[in-house]
Amino acid sequence: MDYTLVTGACGGLGGAFVNLLAERGEPLFLTGRSEAKLAVLAGALLEKFPALPVLIRACDLADSASRQALFAYADARGARFSRLVYVAGVDIQKAAEEYSEEKIVLQARVNLEGAVSLAHEVFLRRSEQKLCELLAVGSMSASTPMPYFALYSATKKGLEQFWVALRSEVKGRAKATVVLPGGIPTREDIIENIKSHGWFGRVSALPPEKVAAASLIAVARNRRRKVIGFWNKILYGLEHLVPLSVRLAVIARIWSKTQKDAF
Numbered sequence: 437m438d439y440t441l442v443t444g445a446c447g448g449l450g451g452a453f454v455n456l457l458a459e460r461g462e463p464l465f466l467t468g469r470s471e472a473k474l475a476v477l478a479g480a481l482l483e484k485f486p487a488l489p490v491l492i493r494a495c496d497l498a499d500s501a502s503r504q505a506l507f508a509y510a511d512a513r514g515a516r517f518s519r520l521v522y523v524a525g526v527d528i529q530k531a532a533e534e535y536s537e538e539k540i541v542l543q544a545r546v547n548l549e550g551a552v553s554l555a556h557e558v559f560l561r562r563s564e565q566k567l568c569e570l571l572a573v574g575s576m577s578a579s580t581p582m583p584y585f586a587l588y589s590a591t592k593k594g595l596e597q598f599w600v601a602l603r604s605e606v607k608g609r610a611k612a613t614v615v616l617p618g619g620i621p622t623r624e625d626i627i628e629n630i631k632s633h634g635w636f637g638r639v640s641a642l643p644p645e646k647v648a649a650a651s652l653i654a655v656a657r658n659r660r661r662k663v664i665g666f667w668n669k670i671l672y673g674l675e676h677l678v679p680l681s682v683r684l685a686v687i688a689r690i691w692s693k694t695q696k697d698a699f
Contacts, residue, residue: 437489438516438563439465443497443554444524446473449573449620452644453521454481456652463489465515467506468524470494491515497524497550498542507557518563519655522551522572525592529585530695539697540587547591552598559610568610571655572599573647576618576640576668580675583688596661603660613655616672617647617664640667 440457444450445466457464458481468474471494478490493509496502510517526543528535555570562568577585578592596614603612618640642665654662663672675683 438518440519441465449644450523452648465491467495498545519569520558570612584691611658615651
């Protein structure tokens with residue numbers, strides 16, 4: 437059977453993708469950090485959609501052995517993949533000097549290494565019935581270097597560049613799209629963070645349901661890159677007209693006011 441693999445399935449944005457795909461009746465392979473939360477999510481889905489094929493498997497995306505175990509589990513059940521939705525990300529925000537080695541490794545591996553690894557493994561197990569879709573959730577934060585959000589911005593830029601290059605490599609065999617949303621108010625710390633960024637932070641933020649819907653449309657159309665949201669498109673265009681030194685100064689002033697480390 438062909439499944440959509442959704443990472444971060446128990447989170448706000450991951451859950452929005454899951455709900456949209458479940459309403460379509462698409463078989464789901466859900467992963468996240470907690471087996472217990474995945475079980476609760478699967479139970480809720482099957483209560484609402486009794487005939488929906490659902491597989492669950494916890495996975496530490498920062499760990500190679502855990503990722504390989506995820507696909508060994510899939511192989512044992514004969515699972516193939518029609519789509520990857522890579523939602524998982526670590527959005528730690530603070531000065532680089534305040535990171536621990538553990539948090540450096542975690543953010544770099546989940547945001548980039550894990551995405552590259554899963555894209556590779558899903559592509560090798562892609563559906564034989566239709567073009568596989570490889571969807572990565574990037575970030576508007578990748579559009580410019582960001583003091584106090586430096587590692588997140590850098591890993592999301594790496595993700596974007598990998599996905600754009602990958603699209604050319606898999607042409608005719610799969611679709612590959614990276615989407616660039618702004619803030620998504622899915623946790624209290626993120627909501628407070630969005631507020632701290634002022635007027636533009638608020639207007640550029642979109643609910644997870646809208647981001648998920650726009651993302652699925654973009655990958656179905658095989659868009660290379662999709663900036664999500666009217667104000668984000670304006671910002672994306674204007675950023676390249678502003679000198680980098682000015683951008684860095686403005687971002688440093690705003691982003692240095694708050695920290696978030698939910699992992």
